[in-house]
Protein backbone atom coordinates (compact mmCIF):
# COMPACT_ATOMS: atom_id res chain seq x y z
CA UNK A 1 0.00 0.00 0.00
CA UNK A 2 1.50 3.36 -1.02
CA UNK A 3 1.14 6.41 1.16
CA UNK A 4 -1.41 8.85 -0.28
CA UNK A 5 -0.03 11.99 1.28
CA UNK A 6 -1.45 15.48 1.48
CA UNK A 7 0.77 18.54 0.93
CA UNK A 8 0.63 22.09 2.23
CA UNK A 9 -1.90 23.80 -0.01
CA UNK A 10 -0.23 27.19 -0.40
CA UNK A 11 3.27 28.45 0.17
CA UNK A 12 4.85 31.92 -0.05
CA UNK A 13 8.66 31.88 -0.15
CA UNK A 14 11.21 34.68 -0.08
CA UNK A 15 12.93 37.46 1.82
CA UNK A 16 10.23 39.76 3.19
CA UNK A 17 7.38 37.30 2.51
CA UNK A 18 6.08 37.83 6.07
CA UNK A 19 4.80 41.22 4.87
CA UNK A 20 2.27 39.36 2.74
CA UNK A 21 0.58 37.62 5.68
CA UNK A 22 -1.95 40.43 6.25
CA UNK A 23 -3.15 40.19 2.65
CA UNK A 24 -3.35 36.38 2.88
CA UNK A 25 -5.45 36.64 6.07
CA UNK A 26 -7.75 39.30 4.59
CA UNK A 27 -9.25 36.51 2.45
CA UNK A 28 -10.28 34.70 5.69
CA UNK A 29 -11.93 37.80 7.14
CA UNK A 30 -15.29 37.76 5.40
CA UNK A 31 -17.56 39.21 8.12
CA UNK A 32 -16.93 41.60 11.03
CA UNK A 33 -17.25 38.59 13.37
CA UNK A 34 -14.37 36.70 11.76
CA UNK A 35 -11.30 36.66 13.92
CA UNK A 36 -7.82 35.15 13.66
CA UNK A 37 -5.86 33.47 16.45
CA UNK A 38 -2.12 34.18 16.36
CA UNK A 39 -0.01 31.79 18.41
CA UNK A 40 3.41 33.40 18.67
CA UNK A 41 6.58 32.24 20.44
CA UNK A 42 6.79 34.03 23.79
CA UNK A 43 10.42 35.03 23.10
CA UNK A 44 9.05 37.72 20.77
CA UNK A 45 6.67 39.22 23.36
CA UNK A 46 9.27 41.55 24.85
CA UNK A 47 9.90 43.18 21.48
CA UNK A 48 13.57 42.17 21.17
CA UNK A 49 13.00 41.72 17.44
CA UNK A 50 10.48 43.53 15.26
CA UNK A 51 8.32 40.41 14.88
CA UNK A 52 5.89 41.54 17.63
CA UNK A 53 5.13 44.83 15.91
CA UNK A 54 4.72 43.09 12.55
CA UNK A 55 2.09 40.52 13.62
CA UNK A 56 -0.88 41.65 11.48
CA UNK A 57 -3.54 41.33 14.20
CA UNK A 58 -6.78 43.34 14.24
CA UNK A 59 -8.97 44.41 17.17
CA UNK A 60 -11.13 41.31 17.16
CA UNK A 61 -8.20 38.88 16.97
CA UNK A 62 -6.54 36.89 19.73
CA UNK A 63 -2.75 36.88 20.16
CA UNK A 64 -1.40 34.09 22.37
CA UNK A 65 2.24 34.15 23.49
CA UNK A 66 3.16 30.46 23.73
CA UNK A 67 5.85 29.53 26.22
CA UNK A 68 8.00 26.77 24.76
CA UNK A 69 11.24 28.02 26.25
CA UNK A 70 12.08 25.20 28.59
CA UNK A 71 9.77 22.41 27.53
CA UNK A 72 8.30 20.84 24.42
CA UNK A 73 4.61 21.43 23.65
CA UNK A 74 2.26 19.42 25.84
CA UNK A 75 -1.28 18.14 25.43
CA UNK A 76 -2.22 20.14 28.52
CA UNK A 77 -0.89 23.36 26.96
CA UNK A 78 -2.90 22.82 23.75
CA UNK A 79 -6.07 21.99 25.72
CA UNK A 80 -5.69 25.20 27.76
CA UNK A 81 -5.18 27.31 24.63
CA UNK A 82 -8.24 25.78 22.96
CA UNK A 83 -10.40 26.25 26.07
CA UNK A 84 -9.33 29.87 26.52
CA UNK A 85 -10.09 30.75 22.87
CA UNK A 86 -13.56 29.20 23.04
CA UNK A 87 -14.28 30.84 26.42
CA UNK A 88 -13.24 34.29 25.16
CA UNK A 89 -15.30 34.00 21.98
CA UNK A 90 -18.31 32.15 23.44
CA UNK A 91 -17.63 29.04 21.34
CA UNK A 92 -17.42 30.90 18.03
CA UNK A 93 -14.63 29.33 15.98
CA UNK A 94 -11.85 31.51 14.53
CA UNK A 95 -11.50 32.04 10.78
CA UNK A 96 -7.88 30.95 11.06
CA UNK A 97 -5.05 29.93 13.37
CA UNK A 98 -1.56 31.25 12.60
CA UNK A 99 1.55 29.83 14.31
CA UNK A 100 4.60 32.13 14.31
CA UNK A 101 7.71 30.54 15.82
CA UNK A 102 9.80 27.39 15.73
CA UNK A 103 8.69 23.78 15.39
CA UNK A 104 7.10 23.73 18.85
CA UNK A 105 4.91 26.77 18.16
CA UNK A 106 3.96 25.46 14.72
CA UNK A 107 3.00 22.13 16.29
CA UNK A 108 0.88 23.94 18.91
CA UNK A 109 -0.86 25.88 16.10
CA UNK A 110 -1.55 22.70 14.14
CA UNK A 111 -2.87 20.90 17.22
CA UNK A 112 -4.98 23.91 18.31
CA UNK A 113 -6.58 24.09 14.88
CA UNK A 114 -7.64 20.43 15.22
CA UNK A 115 -8.68 20.61 18.87
CA UNK A 116 -10.99 23.57 18.26
CA UNK A 117 -13.18 21.14 16.30
CA UNK A 118 -12.64 17.91 18.27
CA UNK A 119 -13.97 17.29 21.77
CA UNK A 120 -12.03 16.27 24.84
CA UNK A 121 -8.33 16.39 25.58
CA UNK A 122 -5.72 16.36 22.80
CA UNK A 123 -4.16 13.32 24.52
CA UNK A 124 -7.07 11.27 23.13
CA UNK A 125 -5.83 11.96 19.62
CA UNK A 126 -2.10 11.18 19.93
CA UNK A 127 -1.51 8.69 17.16
CA UNK A 128 -2.32 8.09 13.51
CA UNK A 129 -5.74 9.11 12.13
CA UNK A 130 -7.46 9.34 15.52
CA UNK A 131 -8.72 12.90 14.91
CA UNK A 132 -12.43 12.78 13.98
CA UNK A 133 -13.14 16.16 12.34
CA UNK A 134 -11.09 18.59 10.21
CA UNK A 135 -9.71 21.61 12.08
CA UNK A 136 -9.82 25.34 11.45
CA UNK A 137 -7.84 26.81 8.49
CA UNK A 138 -4.27 27.20 9.73
CA UNK A 139 -1.05 28.82 8.64
CA UNK A 140 2.57 28.28 9.72
CA UNK A 141 5.28 30.94 9.78
CA UNK A 142 8.66 29.52 10.86
CA UNK A 143 11.03 31.92 12.62
CA UNK A 144 13.80 29.34 12.84
CA UNK A 145 14.62 26.71 10.26
CA UNK A 146 15.24 22.99 10.45
CA UNK A 147 12.40 21.11 12.06
CA UNK A 148 10.33 20.55 8.92
CA UNK A 149 7.23 21.16 11.09
CA UNK A 150 6.03 23.60 8.42
CA UNK A 151 5.51 20.73 6.00
CA UNK A 152 4.85 17.68 8.18
CA UNK A 153 1.47 16.02 8.76
CA UNK A 154 2.03 15.68 12.48
CA UNK A 155 1.80 17.92 15.55
CA UNK A 156 4.11 16.35 18.11
CA UNK A 157 2.90 16.73 21.71
CA UNK A 158 4.09 15.35 25.01
CA UNK A 159 1.20 13.90 26.99
CA UNK A 160 0.96 12.23 30.38
CA UNK A 161 1.93 8.83 28.98
CA UNK A 162 3.76 9.46 25.71
CA UNK A 163 5.39 11.86 23.29
CA UNK A 164 3.50 11.33 20.05
CA UNK A 165 2.00 13.40 17.27
CA UNK A 166 -1.57 14.13 16.28
CA UNK A 167 -1.07 12.76 12.82
CA UNK A 168 -3.65 12.95 10.03
CA UNK A 169 -4.35 14.72 6.72
CA UNK A 170 -6.04 17.60 8.56
CA UNK A 171 -2.92 18.36 10.61
CA UNK A 172 -1.02 19.73 7.63
CA UNK A 173 -0.97 23.50 7.20
CA UNK A 174 -3.27 25.09 4.61
CA UNK A 175 -0.74 27.88 4.13
CA UNK A 176 2.91 28.50 5.03
CA UNK A 177 5.01 31.64 4.79
CA UNK A 178 8.77 31.03 4.48
CA UNK A 179 10.67 34.25 5.10
CA UNK A 180 14.38 33.77 5.90
CA UNK A 181 14.61 37.31 7.28
CA UNK A 182 12.60 36.13 10.30
CA UNK A 183 15.48 33.86 11.35
CA UNK A 184 17.79 36.82 12.09
CA UNK A 185 18.69 37.25 15.78
CA UNK A 186 18.36 33.57 16.70
CA UNK A 187 21.23 32.68 19.11
CA UNK A 188 23.95 30.61 17.37
CA UNK A 189 23.52 27.45 19.47
CA UNK A 190 19.77 27.34 18.90
CA UNK A 191 20.21 28.10 15.18
CA UNK A 192 22.71 25.25 14.98
CA UNK A 193 20.71 22.63 16.93
CA UNK A 194 17.51 23.36 15.02
CA UNK A 195 19.27 23.32 11.65
CA UNK A 196 20.89 20.02 12.55
CA UNK A 197 17.39 18.55 12.85
CA UNK A 198 17.14 19.07 9.10
CA UNK A 199 20.60 17.57 8.46
CA UNK A 200 19.67 14.53 10.56
CA UNK A 201 16.29 14.19 8.80
CA UNK A 202 18.18 13.94 5.51
CA UNK A 203 20.72 11.42 6.82
CA UNK A 204 18.05 9.23 8.39
CA UNK A 205 15.73 9.46 5.40
CA UNK A 206 18.48 8.61 2.91
CA UNK A 207 20.09 5.74 4.80
CA UNK A 208 17.02 3.72 5.79
CA UNK A 209 15.20 0.85 4.12
CA UNK A 210 12.13 2.91 3.11
CA UNK A 211 14.29 5.20 1.00
CA UNK A 212 12.95 5.69 -2.53
CA UNK A 213 13.39 7.95 -5.57
CA UNK A 214 11.01 10.61 -4.23
CA UNK A 215 12.55 10.85 -0.74
CA UNK A 216 16.05 10.74 -2.26
CA UNK A 217 15.31 13.60 -4.67
CA UNK A 218 14.39 15.91 -1.78
CA UNK A 219 16.77 14.43 0.81
CA UNK A 220 19.91 14.64 -1.34
CA UNK A 221 19.34 18.27 -2.27
CA UNK A 222 18.42 19.23 1.29
CA UNK A 223 21.58 17.52 2.56
CA UNK A 224 23.72 19.56 0.12
CA UNK A 225 22.00 22.75 1.32
CA UNK A 226 22.75 21.84 4.96
CA UNK A 227 26.39 21.13 4.08
CA UNK A 228 26.63 24.56 2.43
CA UNK A 229 24.96 26.27 5.38
CA UNK A 230 27.30 24.76 7.95
CA UNK A 231 30.56 24.16 6.07
CA UNK A 232 30.81 26.65 3.19
CA UNK A 233 32.76 29.87 3.73
CA UNK A 234 31.84 33.29 2.38
CA UNK A 235 28.06 33.17 2.75
CA UNK A 236 26.12 35.94 4.51
CA UNK A 237 23.91 34.92 7.43
CA UNK A 238 20.82 35.71 5.36
CA UNK A 239 22.08 33.44 2.56
CA UNK A 240 22.62 30.67 5.10
CA UNK A 241 19.15 31.17 6.56
CA UNK A 242 17.55 31.09 3.14
CA UNK A 243 19.29 27.82 2.26
CA UNK A 244 18.40 26.35 5.66
CA UNK A 245 14.75 27.29 5.29
CA UNK A 246 14.55 25.45 1.98
CA UNK A 247 16.55 22.51 3.41
CA UNK A 248 14.05 22.30 6.27
CA UNK A 249 11.13 22.22 3.83
CA UNK A 250 12.74 19.69 1.47
CA UNK A 251 14.08 17.53 4.32
CA UNK A 252 10.53 17.43 5.66
CA UNK A 253 9.19 16.38 2.26
CA UNK A 254 11.86 13.68 2.05
CA UNK A 255 10.56 12.27 5.34
CA UNK A 256 6.99 12.32 4.10
CA UNK A 257 7.80 9.37 1.88
CA UNK A 258 10.48 7.86 4.08
CA UNK A 259 11.03 7.88 7.85
CA UNK A 260 13.35 9.12 10.57
CA UNK A 261 15.68 6.64 12.24
CA UNK A 262 17.77 5.72 15.27
CA UNK A 263 18.72 9.28 16.21
CA UNK A 264 15.11 10.40 16.47
CA UNK A 265 14.19 7.25 18.41
CA UNK A 266 16.89 8.03 21.02
CA UNK A 267 16.09 11.73 20.96
CA UNK A 268 12.41 11.08 21.82
CA UNK A 269 13.59 9.16 24.91
CA UNK A 270 15.84 12.07 25.97
CA UNK A 271 13.06 14.61 25.49
CA UNK A 272 10.47 12.51 27.28
CA UNK A 273 12.53 11.76 30.38
CA UNK A 274 14.61 14.94 30.68
CA UNK A 275 12.59 17.46 28.67
CA UNK A 276 15.39 18.26 26.21
CA UNK A 277 14.24 20.32 23.23
CA UNK A 278 14.13 18.33 20.00
CA UNK A 279 17.10 19.93 18.22
CA UNK A 280 19.62 19.59 21.04
CA UNK A 281 18.34 16.10 21.95
CA UNK A 282 19.00 15.02 18.35
CA UNK A 283 22.53 16.42 18.48
CA UNK A 284 23.30 14.68 21.79
CA UNK A 285 22.03 11.40 20.32
CA UNK A 286 23.65 11.75 16.88
CA UNK A 287 27.08 12.18 18.48
CA UNK A 288 27.05 8.54 19.69
CA UNK A 289 25.73 6.97 16.48
CA UNK A 290 28.93 6.27 14.47
CA UNK A 291 27.89 2.62 14.14
CA UNK A 292 24.70 3.62 12.36
CA UNK A 293 25.59 6.82 10.52
CA UNK A 294 29.40 6.58 10.07
CA UNK A 295 30.94 9.46 8.13
CA UNK A 296 27.85 11.64 8.65
CA UNK A 297 28.69 11.69 12.36
CA UNK A 298 32.25 12.82 11.48
CA UNK A 299 30.80 15.58 9.31
CA UNK A 300 28.42 16.58 12.12
CA UNK A 301 31.37 16.89 14.52
CA UNK A 302 33.23 19.05 11.98
CA UNK A 303 30.17 21.33 11.79
CA UNK A 304 30.04 21.58 15.59
CA UNK A 305 33.71 22.56 15.63
CA UNK A 306 33.38 25.11 12.85
CA UNK A 307 30.56 26.93 14.63
CA UNK A 308 32.11 26.70 18.14
CA UNK A 309 29.07 24.96 19.52
CA UNK A 310 29.53 23.25 22.88
CA UNK A 311 27.57 20.04 22.87
CA UNK A 312 26.60 18.88 26.41
CA UNK A 313 28.73 15.85 27.38
CA UNK A 314 28.95 13.34 30.25
CA UNK A 315 25.23 13.65 30.90
CA UNK A 316 24.82 9.98 31.74
CA UNK A 317 26.97 10.40 34.84
CA UNK A 318 24.01 11.85 36.70
CA UNK A 319 21.32 9.57 35.23
CA UNK A 320 19.85 6.75 37.31
CA UNK A 321 19.45 3.26 35.90
CA UNK A 322 15.67 3.70 36.10
CA UNK A 323 15.88 6.85 33.96
CA UNK A 324 18.02 5.06 31.39
CA UNK A 325 15.59 2.13 31.26
CA UNK A 326 12.66 4.54 30.84
CA UNK A 327 14.44 6.12 27.86
CA UNK A 328 15.03 2.66 26.41
CA UNK A 329 11.29 1.93 26.80
CA UNK A 330 10.36 5.09 24.89
CA UNK A 331 13.02 4.49 22.23
CA UNK A 332 12.27 0.84 21.56
CA UNK A 333 8.53 1.53 21.26
CA UNK A 334 9.19 3.65 18.15
CA UNK A 335 9.13 0.55 15.96
CA UNK A 336 8.53 2.39 12.67
CA UNK A 337 11.85 4.23 13.13
CA UNK A 338 13.79 1.01 13.84
CA UNK A 339 12.05 -0.78 11.00
CA UNK A 340 13.23 1.92 8.63
CA UNK A 341 16.74 2.34 10.05
CA UNK A 342 17.70 -1.31 10.56
CA UNK A 343 15.11 -3.36 8.69
CA UNK A 344 12.09 -5.50 9.55
CA UNK A 345 14.30 -7.92 11.48
CA UNK A 346 15.60 -5.17 13.78
CA UNK A 347 14.45 -7.01 16.89
CA UNK A 348 16.97 -9.75 16.10
CA UNK A 349 19.73 -7.18 15.63
CA UNK A 350 19.15 -4.54 18.31
CA UNK A 351 18.88 -5.33 22.01
CA UNK A 352 17.72 -3.23 24.96
CA UNK A 353 21.25 -3.46 26.35
CA UNK A 354 22.75 -2.00 23.14
CA UNK A 355 20.33 0.93 23.32
CA UNK A 356 21.07 1.46 27.03
CA UNK A 357 24.80 1.45 26.18
CA UNK A 358 24.24 4.28 23.68
CA UNK A 359 22.48 6.34 26.35
CA UNK A 360 25.34 5.66 28.80
CA UNK A 361 27.78 7.21 26.30
CA UNK A 362 25.92 10.53 26.18
Ligand SMILES: [Fe+2]
Pocket residue numbers: 147197201264278
Ligand atom coordinates in the same frame (compact mmCIF):
# COMPACT_ATOMS: atom_id res chain seq x y z
FE1 LIG B 1 13.23 16.03 13.78
